[in-house]
Amino acid sequence: MRFSKPLVRGQLVKRYKRFLADVILDSGEAITAHCANPGSMLGLNTPGSLVYLSKSDDPKRKLPYSWEIMEADGGLVGINTAHPNGLVADAILDGTIAELAGYETLRREVKYGKNSRVDILLTSPDKPDTYVEVKNVHLMRDKGIAEFPDSVTSRGAKHLYELADMVEAGRRAVMVFLVQRTDCTLFKLADDIDKAYAKAFAEATERGVETLIYRCDITPEEIRASTRLDFVVPSV
Structure with missing residues (x-):
């Protein structure tokens, strides 16, 4: 972008x-x-x-x-939470997020679950419909480690359970954490900030929801998703 x-x-x-x-x-x-x-x-x-x-x-x-x-x-941080969905959509379409490549259509803000909208829905005749939820990440408390969330998010936990329901209905569901920081090489859940979200994440993962973490390259001219990060397994 x-x-x-x-x-x-x-x-x-x-x-x-x-x-x-x-x-x-x-x-x-x-x-x-x-x-x-x-x-x-x-x-x-x-x-x-x-x-x-x-x-x-x-x-x-x-x-x-x-x-x-x-x-x-010492680095740049993107703080505008209106951008991550578009950044992830662009990265899917240009092949940066290879794990989500090969679909025929990409739609945004599609109704699903219990009065919710999924950030991105990927469809193709030869693949299960894939529901992609995007979360913006800009918290860093320990050097080089990005964390989510930075405050309690009951809405975020609700999305995890709805993604898990999609998996059990035969679809694919992926949680994408987009790190809008240039100084992080790892990602973990801030389970001390929101234990309920960490619990929901663990349950959703066990039910088949996938997780991808991508960091952005950021300049005053452009922001784009670029590099996949490793995930530090939560303690919950």
Whole structure:
């Protein structure tokens, strides 16, 4: 995914009310940006951090700037949770995620389960329908190890159980954790943050849900999924 226009740099003043961030641009202008991230952003709220913003030309938008990327721990981190589904879809279509290659059709936001929508549905006459759920990952507490989740996510646990139901109905189900950090080489579940999610993950895995972890290459010009990471088996 290439950004359509150059990103604007600034320094983070504070993130608040979940979806707002005050930033001082390099030009000296003080602005409020939209933060498209409902999580806690644990470890990514440090005032003074270098951030990169996109700017919309839509006159109807109350906040023209959107927070896209930041510098943290010596690397770049993508914080916009609106992007991962598209990034994974692109990586499937261009063959980067080889484990999900070879399907005839890819559809997004398809209804399934109990009033849910799967992020990506892959279909082909010679393969079982494949349900792909995507989770954005940007938490790192131990150097080089990405973690999910960064806050309690009952919705995430619900998705795991619904994916497991698809497997038992004869379909294939895959959980893709997309690490929007350039400084991680491993992935693990943050079971101390959300034990219920870790339990649901263990049960879903036992019922046949597959797991893939891919890290992104990130620059101020582009974000793309690139490298598969190893998974540290959870303690639950």
